[in-house]
Amino acid sequence: MFPGILFAGAVGLLFAGIDRKLTGHMQNRIGPPIWQEFLDVGKLFGKEDITPTAANSFVFNCAPLLCFGAIMAVMLLLPINSSQPVLTSVGDLIVIIYLLNIPAVCMMLAGYASGCPFGTIGSSRYMVQLLGYELAFIIAALAAAAKVGWSLSLSSIVSYQAQNGWMVSQVALIPAAIAILIAAQGKLLRAPFDIPEAESEIVHGSLTEYSGPKLGILRIAYDIELFVVAAVIVVLFFGGPVPHTIYGIYIPGVVGFLIKCLGIVVLSTVIRNIAARLRIDQALKFFWTFPTLLAAISLFLVVVT
Amino acid sequence: MTFIIPIGPQHPALEEPAHFRIEVKGEEIVGVDLRLGYNHKGIEQGLSDRSYAHGLYLSARVCGICNSTHSLAFTRAVESVAGIECPDRARYIRVIDAELERIHSHLLWAGVAAHEIGFTTLFMLFWRDRELSLDMRELLFGQRIYASGTYLGGARVDIKEKDIPQLIRTLNKLEKSVKHYIDVCTSDRTIIARCSGVGVLKKKDARELCAVGPTARASGVDFDIRRDDPYAAYGEIPFDVIVEQDGDVFAKVVVRLREILESIDIIRQAIDAMPKGAIRTKFPENVPENEAVGRTEAPRGELMYYVRSNGTNKPERVRIRTPSYANWPSVRPMLVGGTIADIPIVVASIDPCFSCTDRVTIIDTKTGKSRIMTKEELRRLRK
Amino acid sequence: MNANEVAQLIKRYADDVKIVGARQVFAATDKERYIEALTALVDNDLRHLTTITGVDRGDNVDVIYHIHCGESLLNLKLSVPKTSLEIETVTDIFPGATLYERELMEMLGVQVKGHPDPRRLFLPDDWPAGKFPLRKEAKK
Numbered sequence: 001m002f003p004g005i006l007f008a009g010a011v012g013l014l015f016a017g018i019d020r021k022l023t024g025h026m027q028n029r030i031g032p033p034i035w036q037e038f039l040d041v042g043k044l045f046g047k048e049d050i051t052p053t054a055a056n057s058f059v060f061n062c063a064p065l066l067c068f069g070a071i072m073a074v075m076l077l078l079p080i081n082s083s084q085p086v087l088t089s090v091g092d093l094i095v096i097i098y099l100l101n102i103p104a105v106c107m108m109l110a111g112y113a114s115g116c117p118f119g120t121i122g123s124s125r126y127m128v129q130l131l132g133y134e135l136a137f138i139i140a141a142l143a144a145a146a147k148v149g150w151s152l153s154l155s156s157i158v159s160y161q162a163q164n165g166w167m168v169s170q171v172a173l174i175p176a177a178i179a180i181l182i183a184a185q186g187k188l189l190r191a192p193f194d195i196p197e198a199e200s201e202i203v204h205g206s207l208t209e210y211s212g213p214k215l216g217i218l219r220i221a222y223d224i225e226l227f228v229v230a231a232v233i234v235v236l237f238f239g240g241p242v243p244h245t246i247y248g249i250y251i252p253g254v255v256g257f258l259i260k261c262l263g264i265v266v267l268s269t270v271i272r273n274i275a276a277r278l279r280i281d282q283a284l285k286f287f288w289t290f291p292t293l294l295a296a297i298s299l300f301l302v303v304v305t
Numbered sequence: 306m307t308f309i310i311p312i313g314p315q316h317p318a319l320e321e322p323a324h325f326r327i328e329v330k331g332e333e334i335v336g337v338d339l340r341l342g343y344n345h346k347g348i349e350q351g352l353s354d355r356s357y358a359h360g361l362y363l364s365a366r367v368c369g370i371c372n373s374t375h376s377l378a379f380t381r382a383v384e385s386v387a388g389i390e391c392p393d394r395a396r397y398i399r400v401i402d403a404e405l406e407r408i409h410s411h412l413l414w415a416g417v418a419a420h421e422i423g424f425t426t427l428f429m430l431f432w433r434d435r436e437l438s439l440d441m442r443e444l445l446f447g448q449r450i451y452a453s454g455t456y457l458g459g460a461r462v463d464i465k466e467k468d469i470p471q472l473i474r475t476l477n478k479l480e481k482s483v484k485h486y487i488d489v490c491t492s493d494r495t496i497i498a499r500c501s502g503v504g505v506l507k508k509k510d511a512r513e514l515c516a517v518g519p520t521a522r523a524s525g526v527d528f529d530i531r532r533d534d535p536y537a538a539y540g541e542i543p544f545d546v547i548v549e550q551d552g553d554v555f556a557k558v559v560v561r562l563r564e565i566l567e568s569i570d571i572i573r574q575a576i577d578a579m580p581k582g583a584i585r586t587k588f589p590e591n592v593p594e595n596e597a598v599g600r601t602e603a604p605r606g607e608l609m610y611y612v613r614s615n616g617t618n619k620p621e622r623v624r625i626r627t628p629s630y631a632n633w634p635s636v637r638p639m640l641v642g643g644t645i646a647d648i649p650i651v652v653a654s655i656d657p658c659f660s661c662t663d664r665v666t667i668i669d670t671k672t673g674k675s676r677i678m679t680k681e682e683l684r685r686l687r688k
Numbered sequence: 689m690n691a692n693e694v695a696q697l698i699k700r701y702a703d704d705v706k707i708v709g710a711r712q713v714f715a716a717t718d719k720e721r722y723i724e725a726l727t728a729l730v731d732n733d734l735r736h737l738t739t740i741t742g743v744d745r746g747d748n749v750d751v752i753y754h755i756h757c758g759e760s761l762l763n764l765k766l767s768v769p770k771t772s773l774e775i776e777t778v779t780d781i782f783p784g785a786t787l788y789e790r791e792l793m794e795m796l797g798v799q800v801k802g803h804p805d806p807r808r809l810f811l812p813d814d815w816p817a818g819k820f821p822l823r824k825e826a827k828k
Contacts, residue, residue, distance in 0.1 A: 021427075023425075026426060027426045027428060027429035027430065028429060028433050029433075031428060117309070117310050117311070118310075121310070121332075121645060143355065191424075191425075192423070192495050193422055194423065195646070273425075273426045274426065275424070275495045276419070276422045276423050276424035276427070276493070276495035276496050276498075276499055277422055277423025277424070277499070278495060278498060278499070279334075279493070279498070279499065279644060279646040279647070280332065280644075280646065281500055281644070341809060349821065349822065350821065354766055385708075385709065459813065477784065512735050512736070513735060513782075513783045513784060514783055514784040515735070515736050515737050515738070515782065515783075515784030516784075528736070528756075533756075533758065533759060534711055534759070534760075534761065572776070596714075597712070598712060598754060598761060598763060600761065602740075607738065609738050611741050611752070611754070611763075613743060618784075621743075622741075622743045622744075624741040624742075624743075625736060626738070626739035626754075626788075630739075630787065631738075631739070631784070633787060634783070634784055634786060634787060682724060
């Protein structure tokens with residue numbers, strides 16, 4: 001079960017809870033306790049399962065499950081405890097990037113299948129935003145891979161970093177690190193890029209018609225995605241899981257890994273709380289200039305040197 | 306192919322129910338239709354059924370945020386009709402009451418506007434400072450929200466000497482906060498991106514559509530009842546009317562935040578200049594036949610009460626025209642040509658108060674039927 | 689424009705011109721002249737129509753146009769008999785009058801001819817036609 005559903009679920013929900021608590025303090029209020037997310041998701045599972053009549057029920061019902069499945073698959077492909085993940089294959093990185101897009105596509109289909117205008121608009125915004133952040137994300141990831149001689153296997157990236165220090169400590173890769181952090185903010189639909197789910201404009205975007213257990217599954221999938229995207233960034237740029245021995249006590253790699261992931265999540269939370277939401281056209285323009293350029297610069301520098 | 310988005314009657318962007326039918330092509334808005342009437346309460350009819358004293362309380366309940374101003378405008382009209390003038394100290398108390406309410410209303414609005422553009426942190430911070438203004442209202446008038454300090458013939462309560470130092474301290478704290486917020490709003494990139502150039506109301510449209518209040522002043526229309534038709538003690542207190550030229554949401558934000566600073570200044574001047582003396586004169590029970598108009602500058606703009614009396618203790622007719630009611634036609638030129646993402650902030654920028662807009666008559670219990678109508682309307686839209 | 693200037697301007701189109709207090713002018717006009725009166729105001733750049741009030745006076749309905757004139761307020765009254773309860777729209781002179789005229793139509797039953805959008809404003813759709821809530825007959 002490790003690093004299976006229980007681990008991923010627990011960590012994801014815990015990180016989301018920490019995010020909410022931190023947000024509360026940044027907003028000069030107390031905020032919910034850090035296990036609030038567990039309670040909320042538990043409550044959702046206890047509710048009645050409703051499918052609106054106007055919705056295309058097959059797609060509507062499958063979307064949450066596909067989302068969840070894809071995220072769990074990515075969990076299994078990540079090196080969490082040591083430089084060996086649970087599953088490996090050739091071209092890990094590409095598979096991960098592909099799998100990370102499945103939840104987004106599922107949400108879009110769900111939005112269209114909801115039969116409500118807010119879902120449609122949320123989905124179309126999501127598509128536009130995907131075009132924005134994905135390019136920056138992929139180029140930044142490729143820059144890290146290029147450093148290791150174009151190896152797309154995550155274990156080789158982690159091993160390289162264990163010997164040569166974190167990727168981000170190499171000057172050529174700093175722009176890529178910044179770019180991937182910004183792209184991650186877009187991927188996770190957090191302010192200033194929470195446009196597809198803009199609550200004050202389109203209720204909840206693609207998720208408007210979801211309630212009860214289906215919404216619970218989507219919530220867990222979203223929280224695990226928070227952990228997973230942070231994990232991917234840590235693996236690519238911040239060293240991945242590295243075991244340490246402090247004062248003679250062996251600390252397995254996963255502890256350091258989780259701490260680093262938490263650091264990325266906290267950074268994302270801080271950005272989320274100090275920015276207003278952008279409009280979709282502004283977001284797209286922003287993504288295609290700033291982060292994409294940074295990532296491309298990194299890639300260029302890595303290839304050239 | 307145009308696509309219709311229903312905003313409301315239930316929608317996170319609206320505090321009160323209204324129904325906008327927005328026709329969109331992609332993200333661009335091409336047509337707007339507005340339905341009002343969900344908060345119809347029957348106040349105009351209710352006022353002619355009640356005595357003037359009772360009507361004072363009812364007029365304050367037209368709106369939760371502008372209650373002081375409503376009762377002040379009603380009082381102004383009724384005192385004109387009856388030919389009564391209130392004592393000098395009461396006039397200054399009314400000024401302090403009205404300006405405290407303006408500060409509260411603008412801070413509340415600023416938080417709501419921040420929420421509409423997705424900036425929840427700023428929303429929370431504005432509302433934290435709004436608590437300071439509510440504390441002041443409670444200190445002076447005994448209530449946080451429904452504090453209306455006016456009474457027919459004078460003021461409801463007197464301002465005690467011992468409360469004034471606390472008031473001044475809170476005002477100073479608030480002034481520092483608001484100056485900081487003005488800096489934040491004028492320099493933060495995401496706020497400027499969402500508010501600048503959005504929801505523009507040109508000066509010509511503002512004048513033709515008879516817009517009022519900060520909505521009009523942000524478009525360059527220099528119109529403020531406190532200066533043009535002074536009431537209470539405004540004629541004796543110098544202050545600036547804040548006018549901006551751009552007409553977009555950003556201009557409206559700036560106008561309102563700067564008006565808070567002006568209000569703080571007005572209150573300080575009023576406290577210094579307030580004469581001692583009685584706060585009330587006798588108001589007759591029956592008012593001779595006459596008609597008059599009382600206008601005030603509510604936080605949202607020009608508020609007008611027309612009162613006609615008939616010799617009894619109940620008015621013959623009371624007509625209320627609230628500022629939100631006057632600003633609705635201006636929403637259409639602001640929205641058309643914009644995008645869906647701008648709808649919440651543009652609608653919020655006129656500071657709409659549906660409670661104020663819908664206060665005309667329904668006599669019997671048909672209000673229940675209007676709720677059912679709402680659901681039918683939504684069902685019709687779905688198909 | 690202050691109250692005296694407004695009174696001078698409106699004398700040609702109205703009778704019974706009174707200046708009340710420092711800044712209010714009351715005047716009564718009739719159906720033939722009210723459009724000219726309002727047009728004259730707009731020609732003098734007085735474009736702000738504060739509101740339109742309707743009062744049921746028994747045999748007549750008083751339609752009062754309140755126009756803000758800079759430093760004063762003009763209240764122009766038009767008395768319309770209930771036997772022929774119709775007036776022309778003023779939305780071509782004051783575009784901001786559109787909502788007020790709709791309210792006048794539904795609450796008092798005044799027919800406003802030529803209004804671009806004569807739908808109900810505040811009353812629900814299933815309110816019976818012919819019942820006007822602000823009429824005296826409608827009181828219990």
